[in-house]
Amino acid sequence: MPIWPSAPSPILDRARQLHREETGVESTQVADCPGTWLVMGEHVDYAGGITLVAQVSQRVAVAFSPRRDDLIKVTTQSTTLEGTGTTTEEISLGAIEERATNQRLVDHQCGLVAERLGGIVWTMIHRQLLSRDTSGMDVTVVNDIPADAGLGAIASTEAAFALALLGSAEDCDEAPLRARLAEVCAQAAEAFSPAPALRSRYTAALRGTAGQVAVINYADGSVTQAPHPASAGMRVFAVIGPEADVDQTSAIQGRRRFLDAACRAFGTESLRLLPDAPTRVLDWLRAVHKVHGAEGQPTLDQAASWLTFDQEETGRAEQLSRSLRSRRVEDLWSLMAESQAGLESYGLNAQPDLVKLILVRGAAGARAAVAGMSAAVIAGVDKRHAGNFSADLSADGFTLVDLGIGSPAQVG
Numbered sequence: 001m002p003i004w005p006s007a008p009s010p011i012l013d014r015a016r017q018l019h020r021e022e023t024g025v026e027s028t029q030v031a032d033c034p035g036t037w038l039v040m041g042e043h044v045d046y047a048g049g050i051t052l053v054a055q056v057s058q059r060v061a062v063a064f065s066p067r068r069d070d071l072i073k074v075t076t077q078s079t080t081l082e083g084t085g086t087t088t089e090e091i092s093l094g095a096i097e098e099r100a101t102n103q104r105l106v107d108h109q110c111g112l113v114a115e116r117l118g119g120i121v122w123t124m125i126h127r128q129l130l131s132r133d134t135s136g137m138d139v140t141v142v143n144d145i146p147a148d149a150g151l152g153a154i155a156s157t158e159a160a161f162a163l164a165l166l167g168s169a170e171d172c173d174e175a176p177l178r179a180r181l182a183e184v185c186a187q188a189a190e191a192f193s194p195a196p197a198l199r200s201r202y203t204a205a206l207r208g209t210a211g212q213v214a215v216i217n218y219a220d221g222s223v224t225q226a227p228h229p230a231s232a233g234m235r236v237f238a239v240i241g242p243e244a245d246v247d248q249t250s251a252i253q254g255r256r257r258f259l260d261a262a263c264r265a266f267g268t269e270s271l272r273l274l275p276d277a278p279t280r281v282l283d284w285l286r287a288v289h290k291v292h293g294a295e296g297q298p299t300l301d302q303a304a305s306w307l308t309f310d311q312e313e314t315g316r317a318e319q320l321s322r323s324l325r326s327r328r329v330e331d332l333w334s335l336m337a338e339s340q341a342g343l344e345s346y347g348l349n350a351q352p353d354l355v356k357l358i359l360v361r362g363a364a365g366a367r368a369a370v371a372g373m374s375a376a377v378i379a380g381v382d383k384r385h386a387g388n389f390s391a392d393l394s395a396d397g398f399t400l401v402d403l404g405i406g407s408p409a410q411v412g
Helices: 011-023 093-102 112-126 153-165 175-192 199-207 249-266 277-292 300-325 330-345 352-360 383-395
Strands: 029-040 050-066 071-080 083-092 137-143 212-217 222-227 234-240 365-368 377-382 399-402
Touching: 011 029, 011 050, 011 071, 011 137, 029 153, 029 199, 029 300, 029 330, 029 377, 050 153, 050 199, 050 300, 071 093, 071 112, 083 093, 083 112, 093 112, 093 175, 112 137, 112 153, 112 175, 137 153, 153 175, 153 199, 175 199, 199 212, 212 300, 222 300, 234 383, 249 277, 249 300, 277 300, 300 330, 330 352, 330 365, 330 377, 352 365, 352 377, 377 383, 383 399
Parallel strands: 071 137
Antiparallel strands: 029 050, 050 137, 050 212, 071 083, 212 222, 234 377, 234 399, 365 377
């Protein structure tokens, strides 16, 4: 049965041991971080909306030690259904500096993970969190988070690495430093990744509470907590679909460019802070079409549907946070259904056929894990039926990941 395997031993211990085997020295510091389940609102993260994110039990650990040169050398051991696989990548801090200066993105010959972690070092240096004399590093990553499940494995790796780099700080467990680290990770991801960054993942992984859902409101920057639905007799699974690669990066980035342009036009950080935003933004876009033409701009109908989705999804996320706090977990499933329909109307690949199959197999609710960026679907199932559910989907050939309940990033 293709059920994602549970961790064979504590992940921090495995990271220390692998680092010792690969480099011959003890790690300077090690930290681990949970994967994240995007409960709702991930596509309004950038629009200043409300995003709900839960930690999952699958984790990634990162160990590092300094080098004498300026190389960031990353060894990654990843759990798979067949066992473990190991890869090695490297990039120099000089190359990272050049790419940041010239705004050139990932060169896959050097490796995605090495560049992303090098970007963390570069950003922390420029945010005065690390010394400008910082040298290269040997970095060891042990990853139990499935790559195709929409659980943010690379974001968790970045958060764990950033935390490990400051793991000796006395205030590494305090909210102000963790908030700053989340900002650093999001900023580095924007600069060093071609994929759209979800800043809420870093916030939930670093600042969340064990057994809770992080409610991140970008209107005021608040981070609060709500009860996890798994505490109410439910189990939550990620069901990995048959499509190995779902990439609508350009479509998502197009929506973000439109939001950026509208915010600049009205001098606001977020359209959510702009009174009567949909009407005013559409009037502005109509004027842009008239003066500059429609080339490179969304149509009025497209823009209207995007703005409507942003408002409605933020409203659903706000309603869900209230329902979870009131222990009305049953509201989650109807809101998930509304959100799933909204994602499909939003024009992203929300895996509608897999969602329908999962509901037929007995799930109480289902929703795309990250529409447009993953083929996985998140399913909530009554604990009494979870065994039959997982057996049926496994027989259908899908891979299931029992998400469990996670805990925030920690220094080992």
